[in-house]
Amino acid sequence: MNFLYLFVIIPLLMMGGVVLLKSDRAIKIFMLIGSGVLLAASLILLPLFFEARALDPEAAMVMRSDIMWYEALNIKLSLGIDGISVLMIILSAVIVFTGSFVSWAMTEQVKEYFLWFLLLSIGVFGFFITVDLFSMFMFYEIALIPMYLLIGLWGTGRKEYSAMKLTLMLMGGSAFLLLGILGIYFSAGINSMNILEIAQVHIPVEAQNLFFPLTFLGFGVLGALFPFHTWSPDGHASAPTAVSMLHAGVLMKLGGYGCFRVAIYLMPEGAETYTTLFLVLTGISVIYGAFGAVVQKDLKYINAYSSVSHCGLVLFAILMLNQTAMNGAILQMLSHGLMTALFFALIGSIYGRTHTRMITEMGGLMKIMPFLSVCWVIAGLASLGLPGLSGFVSEMTIFVGSFQHDDLFHRVLTIVACASIVITAVYILRVVGKILLGPVQDKHHEALTDAVWYEKIAAVTLIIGIAFIGLLPFLPSEIINDSLTAVISKL
Amino acid sequence: MIPIEYYFVISTLMLFIGVYGFITRPNMLAMLMSLELILNAVNINFAVFNRYLYADQLEGMFFSLFSIGIAAAETAVAIAIIINVFRHEKKIETNEVKNLKY
């Protein structure tokens, strides 16, 4: 039996457990243990992957296994991973783990909440472990639907509107995606949904030119591509903390990962035709998201716009179609996943105390809740690219990689994208200055307490991840580089 | 001697006056009355056709006869429903009785 099945089976078993358990407390403890097991499994996967890789250094994917699902269309549940998927799985496991911790404060309809939460994580994990277009699409949809309920039922503010908007826009994206996938399937003409098999054949260039934009847009909507990013601010602002974390931290990465794994890998010529257009769009995302974040007043909006900017950078780098930039894109996914999850966890914690997310209504929190504030500063510094934290590594890899492009236009765009680091500094420091530093704004806040154990565990886990990438970037970078060759060789 | 066309004119006018009433009346009972007008117009036509064109037969007359019977039945049921609706809703205005619509 393939080890990878565990990543679907464990959440499924956990769902069963959650259904059976009676008290809320028991469910929460069970969730903590279960997500811990998932995290452990994801870490165990790493040596297993290396072992499998050593056995089969040539293959694009290792740990392969197939189960036939639907004979007539040759749809299989094909599993397989490479270094990039392993890192993504670890990222997801970390965020599910920390998400479970921050959900400790959940009080309403706990059982249902965790059931949907687990379903969401099944979708996420499933997406990363499969190499079959159909299964990928299926898991993608599985990951989308629970968002609607999680935001609509457990959210805050205009939650119904946001949930509807988010789901509809992402569904719209997946409609494009479905077209793209079907296009790939039929134009490849080998009656296979398996990415690896499709990659062996050459899809006709006309078909690529037709289906690349569809596929890229489909995934791009999830990756907050301008102008299809507007679900992100509303959706994040309304979602409950753990859902925001999982969504911004992992689900948005599905977009980038999909663009990379499906759109570019299978349709490299199509990608080259459309790079200019999409590079401009992603370049706009980067700068525009950053500028948008400068004037927002709601913490979650700020973070959502910053996500638009950072995820824009992911797609931007992927479109540069060279190894260094793509490496940077994957690093950026990891880095942004951890960082934004940390941000959302902290926003949740602060909101839980002050009952406001408006930066104008807060101030001087550093004095009141030093732990949370220090974590915030660390997250902020990571976000604006302080060396030693993950943001620097990924951004620099992207910039250096993108700038190696021989086309002047690409280099000029890179310079434009670089400007985002200044704007990022502006909005991060604005928030830090407004809410953490300065005098205490609201006298009621003085009585508030600092982080409690579950928040501390979540924040520290994420900070360890951020610092790990920031200090030892060569470890993930090597894994990624190794796995990128399959894609690069097709370009 | 009355030309057959005269009857047609009358019945047609009656029929479309009924249609007009059915479309415009805001009250269920009034709509039902318009319906009676329409039925009547049709009955007249049956009888007239029979009498002028096939005088030796009786189909037209019988159809009118049956039609009258059925109209009676239909009206009875319709009025029963209307009264029932009225009992629930306290109104029989077509625009305002909406509970069953969605």
Next chain:
Amino acid sequence: MEITANQIIFFILSAIIVVCSVFAVTERKILRAATHLLFVLLATAGLYFLLNYHFLAAVQISVYVGGILILFVFSIFLTSQVGSEMPAVKLSRKIAGLVVSISGAALCLFVLLTQNYPGAQEISEGEIDMTEIGQALMGVDEFQYLLPFEAISVLLLACIIAAILVARKK
């Protein structure tokens, strides 16, 4: 063409029918509308007399006027305040109704009046023999209507039961 008494009666009846029909569908007091309807129905019965369908006319009077209209009146009493008026009809709806009815009427009249009726005979005087009607109603041969008769009887029965069921208080 001389004008016979029949024609005079016909014109009077037609005038009653048209005018009262119009009032029946436009009158805002529903009870008055019912009254106008009564005149229409009676005039229709008159037309049947003119056609020498006395039996039909009798049925028309007894069933329509005696039955249905009484039913109407009673249900009006049950559902409306005496003297209350129905809400005015919106102009747009009036226009819509008028457009449809006038164009429909025009179309029908055009068809009916441009048609030739070659077999149109003079109405034979005298009423139809009741025995003939009775036999036609009860016979099973060609041009005899026992089956529809029975079918309508069953229908009426069903309607009675249905009406009771529907109108019955819980």
Next chain:
Amino acid sequence: MQSYIIIISILILALPLLNFLVLGLADSRFSHKTAGTIGTFGLSIVAILSYITAFNYFFDFGKIDGVYQKFTQSVEWLRFSDTLHIDLGILLDPISVMMLVVISTVSLMVHIYSLGYMKGERGFQRYYAFLSLFTFSMLGLVVATNIFQMYIFWELVGVSSFLLIGFYYTKPSAVKAAKKAFIVTRFADLGFLIGILILSYFTNTFDFGALTDPNGSIIGNPASATFMGFSVLSWATLLIFMGGAGKSAMLPLHIWLPDAMEGPTPVSALIHAATMVVAGVYLVARLFPLYFFVTPDVLTVVAYIGAATSLFAAVVACTQTDIKRVLAFSTISQIAYMMVALGVSGFGGHDGLGYMSSMFHLFTHAFFKALLFLGAGAVIHAVHSNEMGDMGGLRKYLPITHITFLIACLSIAGIPPFSGFFSKDEILVAAFHHDKILFACQYLVAGLTAFYMFRLYFGIFWGKETHYHHTPHEGGVAMSAPLIFLGLLTLVTGFVPFHDLITTNGVSFAAHIDWAIAIPSILVGVAGIAVATVMYKKPSDIPNKVATAFNGFYVATKNKFYFDEIYLFVTKKIIFNCISTPIAWFDRHIVDGFMDFQAFWSNMLSSNIRYLQSGRVQQYVWVFTASAIVIAALVIF
């Protein structure tokens, strides 16, 4: 021998980092005393190790065949491509070793001084943690083996500076100043980064060794591509200089430095006078061969920007009343001096006098400016105010501070035998030989410097005596000892034979004082002092008269020529109100509105379609009849 010195250098870097981690994680679990001891003790070891390194390097084995060598040791940290990778390593050459000495000395002095100055402050442990972080970053910056490592530590010093300026984080002005400092330097760093990107694209390396080797291929046959009429490498070096200009507060990116004085005074001494702000100079010096051989045009730009800045800052310094701000502008002016020196420098032998003098001035300036700041700190500590108006006649109360401050003032004014004279003189000589305009400008600045420094000196220690709430007193041994030590350094550092140690190509050359230039420069210094003495030694109304006479100019100067206002206008009005707010609006209303509009019309459409199935019998009948009529009409006609 090499490996031994590398290990020592690694230790020099590792100790402050360790200090930072220990102090940062422990935070308030340590008492003030423990934290201070740990920090200071760690730094003294670092200082001793730096001295060992410097001694060994300069006098033992650094020189091989009469040339100072570069010792490099690095490990690969992040690999971009086969040729481009960020290495972390240690590069020892004359300037980096000299910087190690400067940083560790000043940092140690500041650590000791802070024991007294920051006594009892809330967040004392945090303060020491940040100081250690800064020291680590700064040391890492100077020993960087490649430009990207430098960028990494460049950012780190920026953040430490941010943290330390904002140390009093409950004070809104401090928060604002910290933000401003970070964002302005960040903006400059953007230029630096882009410069690195361009440079690395055309040279395929980050390594300083390859970039600055005068015989190497990069300088030998530079990339010939041009962009918008200038060679790409000119763009690259210009943008890199922009990064340096940001850190070193060159015009027009200087606006953050005066505000950065919101930080604790020892921090200003360490970061904003002696070490971090000279990073820009160091950067240009580090890449000097590249500038000189490949892009001499940019070097000219450097010289002129430097000259403009030094003149500007000197003029502004004459009118400021906050003593730390006077010092801040003086710092800007002096750093610009160093930039000018680099700009007028040649390469090799006596031609490289400018380079040498720039480093020399950096060295002497670090000590006397730190001394000035620490002295100012002692004054502020004594009177609890930054304003000159609240001071006067303090020489009686603060004798040690007074003497050491006077030494430093004489030094910066260029009066022999104090250190400033020697380095400044060399710069003027270099400028004189290169460009007469620059020389004239720098000559004027020398006079102005003497004037405003003595204005400050008299304003604090002479003048009319203000009524003090309590008698001002010295801050104790911890504060006096560094003053005395730095005072001594100011006396002796002028005699360090820099032309033997730090030259453009590592080969010593003979330099001597050119009295033809030295005497006028002493004279202008004396003149400046004399004017200041007349105007400020005793309370008089000459300053007011002068101010009224040049009213417009005075007001403009006092407001720092409105640079802050211009920036505020650009950031607040243009960026915030004209870009961000419209973008946010655009996003909410146009982009999102477009999405919402789609939802809206789908909704409209569907509810309209649903309207057909309205459940209104009458409507159905109408449609039915109308359609029947239409169909019938169609059939008939």
